Amino acid sequence: MPRPTGNIRLKAARVAAGFNSQQDLADALTKTARQMGIRGLSVGVRQVRRWESEKPPWPQPDCQRALVHLLGQSLEALGFTPPWGSDGRIPDHTRRTLVAGGTTSLGLAVVPGRAAGAPQPATAGTDFEAVTRSHRRLYWSVAPTNLHPAVIAHATLGCALLPETTDSTRRTIAAALGETYLLAGRIEFFDLREPSTANDTLLLALQAAGEADDALLGSAVIAHMAFVPGWVGDRDAALERMIAARTYARRAPASAEFLAWLDAVEAECETRCGSTRTALHLIGHAEDVLTAGNEHPSPEWMDWFSPARLAAFKGNTQMIAGHLLQARETLQGALETMSPSEDKQRSVVYGDLAAVEAAAGNPEQSCEYASQALDQLAITWYATGMDRVREVRRALTPHQHERCVRDLDDRLYDWSTTLSVLSR
Template sequence: MSRPSGNVRLKAARVAAGFNSQQDLADALTRHAEDMGLRGLSIGVRQVRRWESDTPPWPQPDCQRMLVHLLGQSMEALGFTPPWAPDGVQHAEPTRRAVVAGGAAAFGVASLPPRAAAAPQPSTAGTDFQAVTRSHRRLYWSVAPPQLHPAVIAHARLGCALLPDTSDSTRRTVAAALGETYLLAGRIEFFDLREPSAANATLLLALQAAGEADDSLLGSAILAHMAFIPGWLADRDGALERMTAARTYARRAAASAEFLAWLDAVEAECETRCGNTRTALHLIGHAEDVLAAGNGHSSPEWMDWFSPGRLGAFKGNTQMIAGHLPQARESLLRALTSMTPAEDKQRTVVYGDLAAVEAASANPEGACEYAGKALDQLAVTWYATGMERVREVRRALAPYQHERCVRDLDDRLYDWATTLSALSR
C-alpha cells in the first residue's frame, strides 16, 4: 500500500478544523487576517497547495501567525520544517503533548515552560480536575466575570500541565474537562467581556482539547459558539461555515433534541444579525418542533445555557427586529415567566428586548420601565450583552429624550457606579 503523499499533517489539521478544501482554508485565512488587522494579507489556493506539497516552503511570519491561530497547532506540528533545522531534516513526529501545550502557548493563553517528564498522574487526577471544572461552570451564573475569568484560565493551565502525564480514560477525562474549561473562558470573553478576538483564540484551544478527548458533541458546541463571532459582525458566510461544521460534529454523537434545537437557535441569531429574519424565524420554528418531538437522548451536563425559555427569548428578539411587535412582546413575556433564578443573566437581555419593543411601539414609559428592570438585574449579575441591549434602547429613545421617564433612565444609566463599571470593561 502506497503511503499518503504531501504534507499530510497540514491536510489533517485543515480537515479537522472543518475546512474541506484548500480553497476553504485559503478563504478562512484571508478573513482571519482581516479580523486580526492584517488587511493587506491575502492567501490564495495556490499558496495552500504549495503548503500541502511534499516539500512545503517555510511560510512568511504573518502567514505563520494566521496558520497557528486558525488551526491551533505549532508550525512543526503542521508539517513545516524551519529553515534553521539541521540539514533540512523534518523534526521528529510531535507528540500530543507538543500539540496541546504548544498550541496553547501559541495563543498566549496557556503557555507552559518546557519541563522534564513527570511521574504518571493517578486515575483520580481526571475526576479531581473535572470537579473544579464543574464548580466553575456553576459559578459562572453568580460570580462577576472579571473575577471568575482568571481562575478559569489558571485551571486551564493546570489541565495543560496534567494532560501529558495521563493516559487512557484519565487522559480523555482531563482533555474533555479542559475543553469545557476553555469553552467557559471563551464564553466569558465573548458574552461578558466583549473581547471577540480573544474568545476566538480561546475557543480554538477548546476545540483542540475536545479533539484530544474525541468528544464530538463538545466539539459541536464549541464550533457553534465560534459561529457567534462572525455572526455578530454580519459575516454570514463565516457563521454558516462554522455552523456546518458544528452540525457535522453533532451528527457523529447522540445529540439530544435540546442540543439540536440550540444549534437552530444559534444559527437563527446569526441570520438575524445578518438581516435575514425570515430565515431565522423558520429556524426557530424548526427548533420548537424538534423540542416538542424529542428524540430520547439526554443533554450533556455542561449544556446549561439553553432551555425552552431561552428559545422563546431568541424568538422574541428576532420577531422584534423583524417588526412583529405584538408577537415579540408575547414571546418575550412568556420567556420571562419560564426562566429560573439560575437564568438571571439572560433575564437582563429579555428585559432589554421588551424595552426595545416598547420603544418601537412609541411607548417611552414602558420602554424605560423595562430598561430600569434590566439595570436592576445588571446591578446583581453583570452581563455585557444585557447592558448592550439597554444602551441600544436608550439610542432608540432619542426622540423622547426630554421626557421625564427618559431623563430618569439617564440618571440611572449614567450614575457613577454604572458609568465606571461600563467603561472599565
C-alpha cells in the same frame, strides 16, 4: 525622547524583512499562506495593527504558520505570548514548541520537580473535572472579571496534567479541559466583549475536545465559534461553522435540547445578518424538535439553554423583524418561565422588551423595562444585557427630553455603570 510602544519585536522583524508598512506585511502573509497551501487565509492591515499593539493577541494557527515561515522567527521572538501561561510568559524550563503541523499544541513541558513521564493517579481526572464543574456553576453568579482568571489558571493546570496521563484519565482531563476553555471563551465573548480573544480560546477548546474524542463537545464549541462572525454580519463564515457543528452533532447521540439549541444559534446568526424570515423558520423547527423530544439526555455541561431561552431568541427575532405584538407576548412569556438561575438572560429579555416598547412609541414603558434590566445587571453583570440597554437608549433619542428618559440617563450614567458604557 518617547519610548517605543507596542510590539516592537514584530515591528522590528517586519522592517528587517523589507516590509515598510503594516499593509505590506498583511499582503505578504496572505501570499505566503497561498504558497504554503493554506486555504482561505486573508490577513488584513487591521489584524497586523493588533499584532503590533501593546498587548498583541495570540495568532490563530494558520496565521502562526505564515508568520513563522515568512519572518523566520518563533512567535515568542516576534513578541507574542501564549494565552495559557499563568503569568503571561512560559519560562525556559517549561517551554515547548507551540506550533506543530499547523495546529496549536496544548502540551506544556513537565512541571519542574516531577520526574519526566511520571503518570498522574487516576484520581487526577475526577479531581480536575470537579473543579471544572464548580466553575460552570459559578459562572451564573460570580463577576466575569473575577471568574475568568481562575478558569484560565485551571486550563493551564489541565495543559500541564494532560501529558502525564493516559487512557481514560487522559480522556477525562481532555474533556474537562475542553469544557474549561469553552467556558473561558463564553466569558470572553458574552461577558467581556472580546470576540477575537474568544475565537482563539475556542480553538483551544476544540483541540481539547478532539483529544477527548468528544464529538458533542466539539459541536458545542464550533457552534459558539459561529457567534463570532455571526454577530458582525459575516453570514457565510457563520453558516460554514454551523455546518461543521451539525456534522459533529451527527457523530454522537445528541439530545433534542442540543439539536434545538443548534437551530437557535443559527437563528441568532441569521437574525444579525438580516435574514429574520430564515431565523423564524429555524426557531419554529427548534420548537418542533423540543416538542417531539428523543431518548438521549443532554450533556451535563449544557446549562445555557432551555425552552425559556428559546423563547427569548424568538422574541428578539420577532422584534427585529418588526412583529412587535408577537414579540411582546413571546418575551413576557419567556420572563414568566425563566428559572432563578437564568438571571443573566433575564437582563437581556428586559432589554428586548424595552426595545419593543421604544419601537411601539411607548417611551415610559420602555424606560421601565430598561430600568428593570439595570436592576438585574446590578445583581449579575452581563455585557450582552448592557448592550441591549444601550441600544434601547439610542432608540429613545427622539424622546430624550422627556422625564422618563432623563431618569433613565441618571441611572445609565451613574458612577457604577458609566465606565462600562463608555469603554465600549
